[in-house]
Amino acid sequence: MKFFAAILLASAAMPAMAATNLVSNPSFETGFSSWQQFGNTNFTGTTGSTLGQSPTDGVRQAYFGAVNNSGGIFQNIATVAGETYRVSFDMYAASGGQQFRADFAGQTLVNSSYSSGLGYSSFVYDIVASAANSQLRFRMQHNPSYYLLDNVRVEHLEPTDPVPEPATWAMLIAGFGLVGASLRRRTAVSA
Known part of the structure; x- marks a missing residue:
């Protein structure tokens, strides 16, 4: 009986496993590998510190400064229809932006200009997937300066009950x- 009590206590003391990030190259450490670019890709790339901002995760971050026409990146993520996923990312906006849009699984997460600027901020959304493959897409246009993006995550949330x-x-x-x-x-x- 003591043996069963010990097993029960040991399993209760085990830490919960961290959710696995389904995004490949989430902090742009290898440039845009695993990401597909679209639209206007001028003034777009990856870098270390820029605009006085250090990356929020790792040593690199992505920058987007498409002029006159938007451009961006996307990645297809394997999902399960009806299951919930947590999408998160860190974004910085220099003042004067025209468009920043993030979508996942056909749902718009954020669509704003952040024209007055925004310091590095974390965005977090819980989304129910509607298909076996969900696209994560970021679209940006920033004529006078740049948007910065880092620490992109998509995690499958286990049911709470x-x-x-x-x-x-x-x-x-x-x-x-x-x-x-x-x-x-x-x-x-x-x-």
């Missing part, structure tokens, strides 16, 4: 049966 599988129910019932049998045996020996 999952329904146990039949095998789990069977193990639970068998466990209660064994506990009951051992208690009955102990009572019979004591009498």
